Amino acid sequence: MAVFSEEQTMLRDAAKAWVAEKSPVAAFRKLRDAGNPDGFDRGVWREMAEMGWTGILIPEAYGGTGLGHLTLGIVLEETGRNLTASPLVSTALAAASAILLGGSEAQKQTWLPRIADGSVVAAFAVDEGPHHHPDVLEIRVDKRGSTALLTGKKHFVAEGGSADLIIVAAKDGLYLVEGEAKGLTRQRLHSLDSRGFANLTFEAVESEPLGDIAGPVLDRTRAGLAAEMLGMATQAFETTLDYLKTRTQFGQLIGTFQALQHRAAKMYTDLELTRSCVEAALSAVDNNANDAAQLAALAKAKAGETLHLVTNEMVQMHGGIGMTDAHDAGLYLKRARVVEALYGNAAFHRDRYATLLGY
Amino acid sequence: MADLESFRAQAKAWIEANLPASLKGAGARALTDEGSASISGGRKVQWTNPDAKLWLERMGAKGWTAPTWPTQYGGGGLSAAEARVLDQELARAKAPPALASFGIWMLGPVLLEYASEEQKLEHLPKIVRGEIRWCQGYSEPGAGSDLAGLRTQAVDKGDHWLVNGQKVWTSYANYADWIFCLVRTDNSKKHEGISFLLFDMESPGVETRPIKLISGNSPFCETFFTDVKVPKKNLVGKLNGGWEIAKRLLQYERQNISSGGFGAGSGGYDLEHAAKDYVGVENGKLKDTDLRARITAHKMEAQAFALTVRRIAEESKSAKGPSPATSIVKYAAAKLNQDRTELLIEALGSQGLGWDGDGYTPQEIAAARGFLRAKGNSIEGGTSEVNLNVVSKRVLGLLDHQ
Ligand SMILES: Cc1cc2nc3c(=O)[nH]c(=O)nc-3n(C[C@H](O)[C@H](O)[C@H](O)COP(=O)(O)OP(=O)(O)OC[C@H]3O[C@@H](n4cnc5c(N)ncnc54)[C@H](O)[C@@H]3O)c2cc1C
Numbered sequence: 055m056a057v058f059s060e061e062q063t064m065l066r067d068a069a070k071a072w073v074a075e076k077s078p079v080a081a082f083r084k085l086r087d088a089g090n091p092d093g094f095d096r097g098v099w100r101e102m103a104e105m106g107w108t109g110i111l112i113p114e115a116y117g118g119t120g121l122g123h124l125t126l127g128i129v130l131e132e133t134g135r136n137l138t139a140s141p142l143v144s145t146a147l148a149a150a151s152a153i154l155l156g157g158s159e160a161q162k163q164t165w166l167p168r169i170a171d172g173s174v175v176a177a178f179a180v181d182e183g184p185h186h187h188p189d190v191l192e193i194r195v196d197k198r199g200s201t202a203l204l205t206g207k208k209h210f211v212a213e214g215g216s217a218d219l220i221i222v223a224a225k226d227g228l229y230l231v232e233g234e235a236k237g238l239t240r241q242r243l244h245s246l247d248s249r250g251f252a253n254l255t256f257e258a259v260e261s262e263p264l265g266d267i268a269g270p271v272l273d274r275t276r277a278g279l280a281a282e283m284l285g286m287a288t289q290a291f292e293t294t295l296d297y298l299k300t301r302t303q304f305g306q307l308i309g310t311f312q313a314l315q316h317r318a319a320k321m322y323t324d325l326e327l328t329r330s331c332v333e334a335a336l337s338a339v340d341n342n343a344n345d346a347a348q349l350a351a352l353a354k355a356k357a358g359e360t361l362h363l364v365t366n367e368m369v370q371m372h373g374g375i376g377m378t379d380a381h382d383a384g385l386y387l388k389r390a391r392v393v394e395a396l397y398g399n400a401a402f403h404r405d406r407y408a409t410l411l412g413y
Numbered sequence: 414m415a416d417l418e419s420f421r422a423q424a425k426a427w428i429e430a431n432l433p434a435s436l437k438g439a440g441a442r443a444l445t446d447e448g449s450a451s452i453s454g455g456r457k458v459q460w461t462n463p464d465a466k467l468w469l470e471r472m473g474a475k476g477w478t479a480p481t482w483p484t485q486y487g488g489g490g491l492s493a494a495e496a497r498v499l500d501q502e503l504a505r506a507k508a509p510p511a512l513a514s515f516g517i518w519m520l521g522p523v524l525l526e527y528a529s530e531e532q533k534l535e536h537l538p539k540i541v542r543g544e545i546r547w548c549q550g551y552s553e554p555g556a557g558s559d560l561a562g563l564r565t566q567a568v569d570k571g572d573h574w575l576v577n578g579q580k581v582w583t584s585y586a587n588y589a590d591w592i593f594c595l596v597r598t599d600n601s602k603k604h605e606g607i608s609f610l611l612f613d614m615e616s617p618g619v620e621t622r623p624i625k626l627i628s629g630n631s632p633f634c635e636t637f638f639t640d641v642k643v644p645k646k647n648l649v650g651k652l653n654g655g656w657e658i659a660k661r662l663l664q665y666e667r668q669n670i671s672s673g674g675f676g677a678g679s680g681g682y683d684l685e686h687a688a689k690d691y692v693g694v695e696n697g698k699l700k701d702t703d704l705r706a707r708i709t710a711h712k713m714e715a716q717a718f719a720l721t722v723r724r725i726a727e728e729s730k731s732a733k734g735p736s737p738a739t740s741i742v743k744y745a746a747a748k749l750n751q752d753r754t755e756l757l758i759e760a761l762g763s764q765g766l767g768w769d770g771d772g773y774t775p776q777e778i779a780a781a782r783g784f785l786r787a788k789g790n791s792i793e794g795g796t797s798e799v800n801l802n803v804v805s806k807r808v809l810g811l812l813d814h815q
Binding site: 181183184185186209210241242243244245246247248251253302303304305308311313314366369370373374376377378379380383384387388391392395399401404405 | 625801
């Protein structure tokens with residue numbers, strides 16, 4: 055583990071305790087079964103804001119704490135562990151980063167305090183088809199002085215159903231759209247992970263340009279999402295490890311079978327490797343390091359591969375019970391495939407890694 | 414050979430005359446979606462298509478739902494070679510299967526081998542005609558991989574067995590008419606204390622509770638037995654000799670699973686076509702070169718598998734019963750289907766991540782559900798770990814290090 059400050063360690067402890075008490079996996083299950091259209095619990099979101107999680111990236115001058123990406127990663131890892139449904143990544147990470155990097159002073163004044171206090175839910179709309187291709191976007195931008203009209207489609211947008219603020223990626227940069235803007239229509243989706251995804255259609259929707267900052271905003275979002283994935287994979291692994299230590303067959307614990315022992319040890323190895331990549335990517339963003347993009351690609355690819363493996367093993371090592379809806383394994387598996395794909399799957403990031411290295 | 418060719422002509426003509434028009438070209442997938450129970454037959458069957466009922470009646474009367482079983486038990490009485498020709502002709506006509514059931518795949522073959530004449534005459538014809546649907550009462554909460562650890566009791570009460578206990582993961586128990594059930598008839602021994610019992614699911618004291626799967630369907634149940642009275646004549650084989658029969662049946666189960674039992678569902682997509690449609694093509698090649706390489710590796714593995722299945726079939730033509738190699742075939746088939754369904758949802762991108770509702774086609778939803786369902790392939794019918802243990806110990810002679 056990276057060396058964390060006392061403040062960061064306290065935050066991790068607090069986040070762990072809060073998630074365990076207020077947001078166990080059972081809470082997500084309840085949300086799913088109730089068919090909550092937002093895909094998250096507004097009460098939970100409010101509490102997150104009260105704890106200051108929504109303002110971790112936002113400077114004090116705008117109502118946040120400015121603690122940075124590694125710190126936000128700590129929280130995302132803990133919420134990932136329990137599949138806590140919230141718009142943290144799209145709001146407190148993606149949208150906050152977009153406005154911080156590209157917003158005018160007025161835009162910062164308008165939006166950042168509202169992100170920090172949790173009164174705004176935001177979405178980051180990038181993809182236009184089933185795959186992540188941020189380099190080939192077709193949404194049309196008609197410049198009108200200091201604003202622009204957007205026409206086109208955005209696909210599978212996280213929190214797209216409930217967002218009050220949408221950061222839209224176009225060919226020449228990011229644009230800020232208010233949720234109530236005219237010409238915006240939303241189609242809520244029922245995705246595998248029961249979260250708040252939507253397809254969005256823009257018909258001459260008024261927007262404000264934020265500049266050509268899609269690259270760094272995407273990298274930051276990916277690194278933070280990788281932290282959430284690390285948390286998910288860690289918990290999926292620990293739940294499985296517990297089962298290996300409690301389930302008996304053939305008169306012995308199944309964890310005594312070497313066939314399973316080595317696979318558990320291999321998963322542990324992958325988790326350790328992944329943790330290093332995630333922490334390095336988040337620190338690189340905080341330090342404005344030159345290799346931040348490369349490390350973000352590494353972290354997202356590695357987290358995707360590890361989560362993929364661990365969620366499959368979680369089902370397999372539980373046997374029949376892992377196939378039941380009543381068990382948590384399926385919830386991890388379903389969310390895993392969604393976050394694996396989001397903002398580029400492992401194959402996308404392998405390619406990106408190679409491109410960044412110039413081959 | 415000439416005989417085979419004349420049989421081919423007969424089979425072709427019969428299929429042409431008897432396959433109902435609405436089913437022509439429907440293919441294997443049309444009727445095999447999980448949840449649609451109709452082609453498994455039975456007393457409770459709900460026919461969604463009256464022609465499917467007609468097709469089963471015609472195929473059943475001919476004995477071609479169980480083509481190699483002897484005619485005195487309702488079977489088709491065909492040789493293995495003739496049965497293969499029949500399969501080919503059915504496939505050529507894109508005929509949907511008339512019947513797909515545990516009775517045909519698993520129970521029938523062991524009844525032929527182990528049951529009394531009276532039992533064969535009672536049960537086999539009803540399996541052939543799809544009148545009785547069977548479920549498999551093997552696994553228990555404490556006895557999965559260690560199946561012989563089962564505890565469901567059958568006590569000899571003179572004129573009947575009294576059965577008490579619980580089974581779990583009993584596929585389609587809520588639709589089944591009868592169960593073939595492993596019961597403990599001697600508590601002092603493990604494997605040698607198990608017997609193979611048949612009974613009617615409508616017997617008083619049988620209760621089923623469906624369990625929902627991660628794919629959203631409820632194909633299996635918890636099954637409870639409370640003082641269930643079973644006629645003495647329903648014991649198959651020897652008292653306390655059930656383990657041998659149980660293992661034999663598992664061989665048939667694995668053989669069937671691997672020779673096509675997996676791979677249905679998941680929307681009927683063809684992997685490379687789906688990838689072309691959803692990922693796109695550049696200069697004739699799939700745009701995503703990484704995915705292209707992985708799909709190719711998978712397809713090569715799939716072809717290697719198909720060739721192996723064929724080789725096993727040819728090599729065991731003369732041998733009686735399933736080849737021991739079926740155990741490795743089940744492991745490989747499970748892995749292939751899991752790889753295929755994973756690659757498919759990756760190719761579909763976010764369109765492969767839908768659960769239901771607007772924004773997805775039914776085929777896309779089926780792909781996502783199929784990917785989830787496929788995770789069970791390496792668990793059902795014995796886990797992959799247990800399969801590999803069997804291969805390493807029995808085939809390779811590697812004994813436990815402990
Ligand atoms: C879709 C589906 C349908 C099914 N249908 C039926 C049915 O109709 N009738 C029926 O009776 N059963 C059915 N089953 C049950 C199935 O046969 C069992 O789930 C399976 O045998 C595993 O048992 P278990 O679930 O108790 O897992 P466990 O035996 O508890 O296994 C847990 C994990 O430990 C591993 N393990 C156990 N022993 C060893 C070992 N010695 N070495 C290495 N690893 C080991 C397993 O491989 C698995 O990964 C079905 C299961 C599924 C998923």
